[in-house]
Amino acid sequence: MTATGERGSMAVETVMLAPVFLLFLFFLAGAGLLVEAQGRVNGAARDAARAASVQRSADGAETAADRVAKSALANGTCGSPEVSLAGSELEAGGQVQAEVSCELDLGFLGFGGTKRMTGTAVVPLEQRKRFE
Secondary structure (H helix, E strand, O other): OOOHHHOOHHHHHHHHHHHHHHHHHHHHHHHHHHHHHHHHHHHHHHHHHHHHHOOOOHHHHHHHHHHHHHHHOOOOOEEEEEEEOOOOEOOOOOEEEEEEEEEEEOHHHOOOOEEEEEEEEEEEOOOOOOOO
16 A cells, blocks of 8 residues: 555656656767767768879869868768868878868757867878879
8 A cells, every 4th residue: 555645756756857868868869969970070081081192283182182071071960061181291102181170050959059070081192102
C-alpha cells in the first residue's frame, strides 16, 4: 500500500525531468553538428591542399584550391567558405598549406549567431616539382 502523500509523485517527477532531458538532447544535437561541420571543413582543407599541390603555377594552385574547397562545402550548413594558401612554399621540395574557413549557422539551435570554423592541411611537394 502507498501512503496518500505519495500519490501522483511519479507523474510530477516525470514532468520535472522531461525539460532537462530535452535540453540534454538539444545539447547533443548541437555538439554533433559542430563536430560534423569541423570534419567537413578539415576535409575541404585536405582536398584543397591536394588539388593545389598538383598545379604548376601559383595562380593555378589558388584557383584549384578555391574551386575544390567550395564544392566540398556546397551542400552543408557552412556558408561563405574562404580558402588561403598563405604559408605555402610553392617550390621543389616545399609544401602547400591550405586553410579553409567558413561560417556555421547556429540558427536551428535557437541561437541567432554563427561560429567560424577553420581547418588546415599541409601537403608536401615532390623534390622534382617545377613551378612557373
